[in-house]
Amino acid sequence: MPNRPSDGTRINEDIHISPIRLVKEDGEAIIIETSKALQMAKDAGLDLVEVSPNAKPPVCRIINYGKYKFEQLKKAKAAKAKQHVVKLKEIKMHPKTAENDYQYRIKQAGEFLQDGMKVKLIMQFRGREMAHMDYGKRLMERAKEDLAPFDDLEMDSRVEGNTMLSIYGPKRGAGKKQDQAPKPVTEPKAAGEA
Numbered sequence: 223m224p225n226r227p228s229d230g231t232r233i234n235e236d237i238h239i240s241p242i243r244l245v246k247e248d249g250e251a252i253i254i255e256t257s258k259a260l261q262m263a264k265d266a267g268l269d270l271v272e273v274s275p276n277a278k279p280p281v282c283r284i285i286n287y288g289k290y291k292f293e294q295l296k297k298a299k300a301a302k303a304k305q306h307v308v309k310l311k312e313i314k315m316h317p318k319t320a321e322n323d324y325q326y327r328i329k330q331a332g333e334f335l336q337d338g339m340k341v342k343l344i345m346q347f348r349g350r351e352m353a354h355m356d357y358g359k360r361l362m363e364r365a366k367e368d369l370a371p372f373d374d375l376e377m378d379s380r381v382e383g384n385t386m387l388s389i390y391g392p393k394r395g396a397g398k399k400q401d402q403a404p405k406p407v408t409e410p411k412a413a414g415e416a
Contacts, residue, residue, distance in 0.1 A: 232272040233287050234260060242282045245273075253279060309339045310389075315365075316346050317357040324361070328368045335372040335392045345379075345386040358386050 240256040256270075263270040263284045271290055274281035283290075311334045313327050331341045343365055345358040362379045366388070373390035380387065 231287075231291075232275065233269050234263070237270060237272050237280070237282065239280055241279055242272075243277065243279050245281060245283050247284075251281075259284070308391075310342055311339050312342045312344060314344045314346055315361065316348070317351050317354065317361060319361065324365075328365060331365075331369055331390070332372045335369065335390060338392050340376070340392070341369075341373070341390045343388050343390065347384045347386070352384060355381070355386065362386060362388060 237256055237260075241253050242256050242259060243251050244254050244259050244262075245251045259282060260270050266284055268284050269287040269290075270282055271285055271287050272280050272282050311331075313331050315324065315327060319327070331343065334341050343362065345362055347355060347358060351358070359379065366375065366379075369390055372393060374393055375388065376391045377387075377389040
């Protein structure tokens with residue numbers, strides 16, 4: 223059947239329930255037989271569209287279906303644009319993580335938090351490291367202190383199997399990086415300058 227809507231909306235001859243509640247353009251609602259409403263729609267050169275199928279009787283309108291579908295897509299897109307999705311970044315460490323690696327991972331976590339993302343800090347234990355979980359606990363406590371300026375601790379360190387994890391969220395009201403100074407622009411060197 224040509225132009226049959228794929229979203230489940232019934233239009234024109236697809237509406238089999240009779241009678242229906244027809245909402246006119248001025249907002250007045252009348253209960254009418256489906257065949258009469260369909261004839262009114264054909265006379266106006268528009269479509270009979272079921273806008274509320276679960277109502278008793280179903281609510282229909284005489285409108286341009288293409289325009290109606292476009293408006294519905296526009297509303298859905300606007301609602302999706304207003305949603306705020308919080309991303310969760312994972313950073314893994316081990317009890318034997320070297321100092322420079324630790325500093326780099328804390329720096330990364332701080333940047334993620336400043337960008338408004340959540341950070342899950344994971345301490346992974348392998349083999350015999352499970353017998354010395356206190357090393358990992360000390361590193362997690364140190365990370366908590368180092369990340370304090372950037373975050374609100376959402377979940378303190380807890381052990382799950384062979385991992386210890388904690389979750390940090392961005393500080394309230396600290397959205398994107400705005401107060402940072404712009405990077406200095408280097409001037410191009412003239413030919414022959416070193």
